[in-house]
Amino acid sequence: MLEAIMGLAMSLGDPTFLVTFQGAVNWSVGFLTTVAIFAIVVLGLNVQWGYTGILNFGVVAFFMVGAYTSALLTLGPATGFNAYILGLDLPVLVGWLGAALAGALLALLVGLPTLRLRLDFLAIATIGIAEILRTFARSGNGLVNRNEGLNGIPGFLAGTVDRGDYKWLLLAIALASLLLVYLLVRAATESPWGRVLRAIRDNEATAQAAGKRTTVYRLQAFVLGGAIMGFAGALYAHRIGAISPPGFTDLFGTFLPYTMLIVGGAGNHRGVILGSLVVGFFWFGTPLVQESLPDAIGTNVFVWRQFFVGLLVVMFILWLPKGLIAEEARVSRFLPRVAGGPSLRARITGRFRAE
């Protein structure tokens, strides 16, 4: 994998920061850490949209609330020109727990009034909530340090290893967190509970006729997803060390996770993790090929990548709407697995094997 990336980079025109093996390793470790954090966000979104059909256009709001909450809980009191609330100097793990709770609380606040309405109202409310939070963080005096943001957020177990090796520990933490969230989400959704969620998504009248309180289930799924996104935000904050409002854009925090979900396969947890890796490579790998592109594109590569990721979504929706790994027919893991649908290749080529 590493050699492949490096080889690719070399042959594509020798970008200066990837000429050494060490450079390739550094890039890959950072890249995989980022992808793991995104994959956690996408798993949260998969509970909300993939399973339950809740259209949340404010993913970045939950991510941001998690990042700020954990930072405020673990940073020391504000000093000098800085002005922010809390600063409780608590252990990082407490901060992460607080971040998940904050994400859940935000979901509860947004979901309670809107989830009983038609789903488009929730979508509109969630667009608003992300904008409100950013504005709040930017302009609230003495609240979260406005546009300066929060700096010096402590890394988890930062003092335990050499500075140079800390990136490996970060990667391990991110991957372990991803595994934990994956197992949790799997346990929760590949179950009778998940069956109700999917019934609500596919046909609410049927779920109601089957005696399910659909609003309650929607709220549960929304809150679980929100908690997971909040947790991911905390991982991000402690990894990057400094956060500020302009960093939490809709493009980065909402659009990109949706892209990963659609490409990977909504409703399939392994699929969306794969989708995070693939779309992440498209997105974060752009600098690798920048110098080998024609000038017209190369100089504006960060604009063009938005276009290409958008194109990717359109292509998947048209030709591979179920994503790289399609949702299984079976929901509950307590039942035997059912022979899957057509293979990936058959779904791309449109040639289905006669049974």
Next chain:
Amino acid sequence: MADAILVVDRLEKRFGGNRAVDGASFEVARGSITGLIGPNGAGKTTCFNCIAGAIRPDGGRVTLNGQDVTGWPPHRVYAQGLSRTFQIPQELSGMTVLENVMLTARDHPGENLWEPILRPWRVASREAEVREHAMAMLRQVNLEPLAHERAGTLSGGQRKLLELARALMADPELVLLDEPSAGVNPTLASRLVEDIRTINRERGVTFLVIGHDMDVVARLCDRLVVMTSGRVMVEGTPDEVLNNAEVQEAYLGSQYR
């Protein structure tokens, strides 16, 4: 009526200026199979939707098992012992036939978010019971061989059978069937009549059935309620109703005259 499981009293539902149900009153005797018939647009399905809580009536009263359930949400009406099928089958096409049926099970701890995470063994044992029960329901409607197929692959008639299996899975006291035999081939429709009669006799389940196929309705039902323009026109045994001149004029047409 001595023991009515369902009493519908002067039920009203308007859609804009259209009085879909306009003061309909009828009763369903416990243990009976009652047919609800009438021409298209008579308000039969709207009646069903008001009884089951899918829509809220504008007036009148629905009493189920002695309990006033008027305007209750569907899950509470379900808890009171009612289950229903839809005129146009509402199967969950991406899910297996088996899980479509299992969805309707009562008292499943696994449908509580924390149980599958914290006590999976408890969920597993109840899930096994529910699965057995669902398989038995599918056997009853001849869909057992298709249990592990996606529901979207079923034919129109098979979807009607799946609706029936799902309604029965809830161990209901009263089942509302909306045109159970529409689109089902005649051989299977006959079997369906037998099956419903058997379930009615052996388990004491009461049925209220909307029907278009007069042969099926006459063979299936103990009693018929005829609706036109949102009101009940005639009630009685199938013989009485089918020989009523007014009914023949309004609904059945010349073939029965």
